[in-house]
Amino acid sequence: DIQMTQSPSSLSASVGDRVTITCQASQDVNTYLNWYQQKPGKAPQVLIYEAANLETGVPSRFSGSGSGTDYSFTISSLQPEDIGTYYCQQYEDLPITFGQGTRLEIK
């Protein structure tokens, strides 16, 4: 199975800050890497798919990049509604695996 190591596990930042989360795969996932946001008590929602593609309707302050085994997710200017937990997910190979999540809070 491909292991996904996400960091940090939690993050506290101020409104307007630039926030970056990283995800490292145990092997090359060929940009088959998606990012999801999950709010408490809700299902995850895809924000970025295949490393750098912004999902329709998602604000442009969210972005993703990376290749091979190393990927990052960035919020360019943190907004209050961005609180939640963020997960990376690889789909290069089955079984699909997720990172352990990054809990984002506002300072």
Next chain:
Amino acid sequence: QVTLRESGPALVKPTQTLILTCDFSGFSLTTSGICINWIRQPPGKALEWLARIDWDDDKYYTSSLKTRLTISKDTSQNQVVLTMTNVDPVDTATYFCARQLTTVTKFDYWGPGTLVTVSS
């Protein structure tokens, strides 16, 4: 409008069989390139992918649970069913179903999830 909704028992006893249903609308599982995935999330923990069924009835399972899981579909009822045998308290989780188009890797629509507690 695409919607999915999971249903099943809120409480099951250890060793019993859990049957979860995903009812969906707004698309057909007879359409080429569509599949349904099951994912679970223990309380306070990360997401875990469990299984997938494709429009052509191909099925895939996570290796650690493969002997306990069965996924099936009823296209006339727009339903996907996940069966898990011999449940244990560690199977306590919120179970989600999610749609995927096989041409892309993202799960584009999710159900709200259903919480299943395994306890005697």
